[in-house]
Amino acid sequence: MEYLFDGVKEFNTRDYLEHKELFEKIGKNQDPHTLFIGCSDSRIVPNLITKTLPGELFVIRNIANLVPMYRTSEEFLSTTSAIEYAVKILHVDNILVCGHSNCGGCNALFMDDKQGQEIPHTHKWLELASEVKRKIEIAKIKDPAEREWKTEQLNIVEQMNHLLTYPYIKEKFEKKKINILGWYYIIETGEVFNYDTQTNVFIKIE
Numbered sequence: 628m629e630y631l632f633d634g635v636k637e638f639n640t641r642d643y644l645e646h647k648e649l650f651e652k653i654g655k656n657q658d659p660h661t662l663f664i665g666c667s668d669s670r671i672v673p674n675l676i677t678k679t680l681p682g683e684l685f686v687i688r689n690i691a692n693l694v695p696m697y698r699t700s701e702e703f704l705s706t707t708s709a710i711e712y713a714v715k716i717l718h719v720d721n722i723l724v725c726g727h728s729n730c731g732g733c734n735a736l737f738m739d740d741k742q743g744q745e746i747p748h749t750h751k752w753l754e755l756a757s758e759v760k761r762k763i764e765i766a767k768i769k770d771p772a773e774r775e776w777k778t779e780q781l782n783i784v785e786q787m788n789h790l791l792t793y794p795y796i797k798e799k800f801e802k803k804k805i806n807i808l809g810w811y812y813i814i815e816t817g818e819v820f821n822y823d824t825q826t827n828v829f830i831k832i833e
């Protein structure tokens with residue numbers, strides 16, 4: 628546990644000082660250009676892979692980078708309210724759905740009922756990707772590695788589509804006032820692939 632406290636000390640004596648002017652500038656106001664929707668996975672570091680600084684990304688993270696369909700509700704909606712705030716109050720220019728390789732959440736789509744009962748909330752949450760599961764099962768992919776990356780990529784596209792169920796996003800998107808991007812990040816190689824909506828394929832950013 629001590630390493631967490633040591634980390635703060637090192638941040639204060641090194642990293643903070645390195646960006647002192649920036650921290651002072653953004654201390655009273657944020658103006659992020661991008662809403663980054665990524666997986667909670669510990670290996671995903673949004674600022675690192677986009678080479679951005681504090682104040683640039685408004686970040687939502689959850690299991691398997693999922694976007695619930697738009698609905699009004701009396702429940703406490705974490706992802707939905709963060710999307711609302713980013714788009715309607717912060718007026719972000721871009722929404723980026725970033726999926727990744729070796730995603731435990733995507734893999735858990737295919738868990739059996741017994742496993743599902745052990746993590747009932749996760750099991751329920753993953754229903755937001757049930758359409759992805761359905762398409763993958765229809766495709767009957769034999770190779771586990773291929774099934775894995777296809778599930779992860781298809782899930783990114785599915786969640787991009789879910790964003791358009793939000794009336795205020797749809798309106799901005801149709802007026803070209805907001806960009807919706809889908810990225811696939813491969814952890815071990817550092818490669819990032821951008822979803823091309825013309826060809827429906829992920830193209831390596833280089």
Ligand SMILES: [Zn+2]
Nearest residue numbers: 666668730731
């Ligand atoms: Zn993941």
